[in-house]
Amino acid sequence: MPKQQSGDRIELVYGSLDMLILRTLRWGPTHGHGIAKSIERMSDETLRVEHGSLYPALQRLQQEGWIIAEWGVSQNRHRAKYYRLTAAGRRQLVAETSRWERFVRAITGILQPAESEEGQ
């Protein structure tokens, strides 16, 4: 893999990692590595997730009861811990997503004029 230029990737906004994990798990149970990879893939490699930072977040989500973990075997016959979304997790994801959308709309609303100014 060629070395990434640091400018190409965006650091995650605090708190958004939880939402991204929940979102990823909506497609089915997967392990930590899978979650990291799919976040990168879904964002066309724009979002930079330090894989290590995933694990504290996974513990937190477990405690909230939004995901549960169980050991399984991966396609490459690695023993790995699989995380699965719970019903509470699903509700949380919906809530988080709508909150996020409102947040983005608000930010975009503020930034719009600046962009148009730039365009002139």
Next chain:
Amino acid sequence: MSWRRHLAKLGALFRRSKPVDDLAEEIRAHLEMEEQENLESGMPSDEAHYAALRRFGNVTFAEERSREMWGWNSLETLSQDVRYGLRTLGRNPGFTAVTILTLALGIGANTAAFSLINAVLLRPLPLPSGERVTSIQVIPTLAGESGGQASPAQYLAWRDNNRKFDLLAAVASSRAQISGIDEPEEVRVLRVSPQLQELVGVHPYLGRDFSVDDFKNGSMPVCLISTRFWQRRFSEDRGVVGRILYVDSTPTAIIGVLPGNLVFPDTESDLWIALRFAPEHQTQRSLDVYGRLRPGVSAGDAQAWLNDATARAESEMPEWLRTRRVTVTPIRAQMISDERRLLLLLSGIAFCVLLICCANMSNLLLARHLNREREMALRASVGATAARLVRQLLTEAMLLCAAGTTAGFITGRLLVSLSYGFLSDSRFKALIATGDDVVDARVAAFAIFLSLLTTVLFGLAPSLRFTRMDLNEALKASPRRRSLSRGESITSRHLIAMELAIAFVLLTGAGLLVQSFGGLLWMDRGYTVDHLLTARLPIPTAATLAGRKQFFHQLMEELEAIPDVRAVGVVTGLPLGGLNATMTLQRPGQLLDPENLPWASINCVNADYFKALGIRVLRGRGFDSRDSENGMPVAVINETLARQFWPDRDPLGQELMPGVRIIGIVPDIRQEALDTRQGPGFYLPFDQRDGLAAAPNFVVIRTKSDPKAFAPALRRVIRSLDQGQPITDIRTMEDVLGRSVVQRRLLASLMAVLAALAVALSVVGIYGVLSYLVSSRAREIGIRMCLGARRREILILLAKQLSVSVVAGLLAGLAVSLVATEALSRWLFAIRPDDPMTIIAAATVTAAAALLGSVVPAVRAVRVDPLTAVHME
């Protein structure tokens, strides 16, 4: 944090396998997957491994953060810190032992001092409303008359007009001979007024309380006996109630047994007898009066009222018979006046020891923290937060603190029981003995507080520096190259100076007290104490003068017949024996001046008394067989009497009293106490005196061998002569002497031990700081040596570092000593508080301690191998 997360954590805490237990495995799997993916995308294998690690970030950090997610109140980290702390402390047994020892001493000394203060000054008195109980003292106008006690007339007048007290109780204390049980005995007896039982709040353990009738003249006299007496004389026979004792020949019925552990009004009395007032004794000052103030009345109010009432009642009396004043003192202050000073002194000393301990703790921990800087930097660089590091150090400090507190607590208990053994029987001792335990919750809290203060303050302060550590620098610097920063080195020097100053002060104090004690033991007392056996033989109640004289003559005869008995003396009041009779003498050609009566102590003795006690006769002669009942009345006087009464004439041949000629002069001896000079005193042959007051109370035997071996023979001889003769206190004279200096011995030995400790701790402190200095400057020393510095110059370099602290310490110590030893003057004997020799000696020892502490580091410094030191990383 939501309740759900709390619940999950709580579950995790108790679940056997925690969700985090397999975290390491999970992360390893993650890394393998990533590595494999990298391999598949065509990376070389080692590159693939490292890329995976890079992508993951700090593994330890991720793991630690994930664990923290589950840690509830950081319990997880705590146990980890504790385990790690225990391992680290175990790896440095020397450091750990010295630290715990230091804490044990400092906390132990202070816990002990506080236990005593708590027991005596802070805990509620074992009396109902004890804070309102006062002692009422009457100071008579006439000098020389023993102050403090009130006459029955005064007491009854106060009691009948009382408006300031709930209760006014009177107690008359005396000795009385008890017969009616197999062996006669003399015991202390209290005659108590009806109010005393209520004031003290005691009820008999067995039997009944005093009733109103018990105090009326004419009814059968009754008494309560102490538990001690009940055990000793009646073997705890429960049928004792109703038995008759003869108290000074008066039949008295036992109505009950008092509970043990009574502190008030005294601890020694074996009998409480209902007090009755005989009309003929109305004006004798014989009563100790105690009053419980009414709520809201101050001691000052009560005192003013008592003084008014007394002045009104005595307005008719001649002035010299009147009361000078009446004082009302809270009972606690009255019970412990001397001991309060002693306690304050002890706690002052204990505090000094604590200061030294703190200084040592600080030095030890500082040196240790500097040595661990690299370790801390390493941990910080692999992801430990500053807070985590501080917490780690704090945990270690707390571990030390816990161990130190435990050790200190044990030491404290030990010290208390040790000093308890030293204490003479007194209310002070009884106060300590009452209650469940001297070391109560308050004492425990105090010990823990002190411990926390020392460890946290001195453990945390150095660890704070790690929060602003420059990792790069710290990692690069080898611990050996790291030298003390300016601030640290100044702190260390201050601490050394402080330690030396305190050691100096304690040494001066110890020097003064030990010399005083030694002075008391070795001074010229005027008599010898070895090979002497003494016994007190109280005069039996039924005794007659003739019978008494005959008894003593027979006694002397039979005792002298025992082999290895050199001389037998009998006397009214033995030196240090607690009985001192005085009488007024009229100076030749002078009228009696009531303001300044010439008192002199009187002792009636036998011919061999001076020989038995080893009292030299300075001029003239001692008594001998000529001075019998029918001989010419004679007297021997002491030097002070000779000087005071016949300043310009030879007293020999003069008349001491009408018809009594002076035949000899003996030196002043230490009669009442070792530390008081004898005033004017004289001796008369007991044979030539009339009246039972002149009859001897003591017998003293000079023996050729161990005097203790003669005790059974003495007892046997007395018993064979008189079945009814009470015998008390068969003791060697050395024992009598020892008992009279118990408090001084305790103080001197405590002070000596603490001073020795202080010196030892200072040596350790100096050794620690200097060792660190040398090892941190080894490179500099090596370079200097390479450049041609000789060993002498290296030593001078070190000496310069140390000498400032030593000189500062000595000066500070000197200044404090000069002021602080004033506090000791009360316990000093034949030595001034600013005795120059003692101060010089203390300074020398302190300086020697500093030198001793620096020998090993200095040797290490000059043995530095320049080559190794310079190359050393």
